[in-house]
Amino acid sequence: MVRQATWLCAILIVTQSGALLADSGLPNLEFNGFGTLGVVHSDERNADFVADPFASEGAGYSDDWSAEVDSRLGLQATLRMTPQLSSVVQVVSEKRYDGSFAPEIxxxxxxxxxxxxxxxxxxxxxxxxxxASEHRKVNYATPWVRPPQEIYRLIPVANFDGVDMRYRYPLGRLPMNCR
Incomplete structure (x- = not known):
């Protein structure tokens, strides 16, 4: 059921964006992207250096140099249908466990x-x-090349299909010179 809702969101953005934009006259569709081209070197002959424990190969045993360890490309479409209703789809292509770069939602x-x-x-x-969960794959938005594995690999689940409710409560205002 939730998987169908995920695909419904993707289809909604693609099929309805033109009609909604034409009706509203507002620029409600936004496209963004990010990418990283990272090259890794290792002279280890007995093992590969990989960023993901499920990766099929990396730098070291397979090749001295590898552009597959840290390289990725992400594209995102955000559709604001009304001031209260919006939809987002983000697709990321990076090295997968099977050796491919097949994009995933x-x-x-x-x-x-x-x-x-x-x-x-x-x-x-x-x-x-x-x-850094919401921008962990946007490498230029973090202070490191890749998130610390000791922390960010403890939970192997990166995303979930379901329902999320968020409540924001302001604790106070910052002085004008602190913003």
Whole structure:
């Protein structure tokens, strides 16, 4: 059921974006992307250096140099249908366990803002277990080349299909010079 909702989100963005934009006259469809081209060298002859324990090969045993360990490409489409209703689809292509770079859907959800502080999402979302969960694959947005494996590989599940409710509560205002 949830898997069908994930695909429904993706189809909704692709099929309805043109009609909705024509009716509203607003630029509600936004495309974004990110990419990393990383090259790794290892002179280890008995094993490969890999960023993912399920990777089929990397640098070292297979080849001295590898551009497959850290390289990835991500594309995202966000469709704002109304001020309260939006949908997002994010597809990421990176080295997979089978050696391919077949793209996978990381995000595909519909969000409805019940109030400015309360929102509900349905579909595929990122598992928000860590501080950098929502931008962990956007390497230039983090202070490291790859997230620390000792922390970010403890939970092997990166995303989930389901329902998410978020409530934001402001604790206070920052002084103007701190923003």
């Amino acid at each position: 990381e995000w595909a959800n519909v969000q409805y803002d019940l109030t400015p502080d309360l929102s509900l999402r349905v579909g595929r979302m990122v598992q928000s277990s860590f501080m």
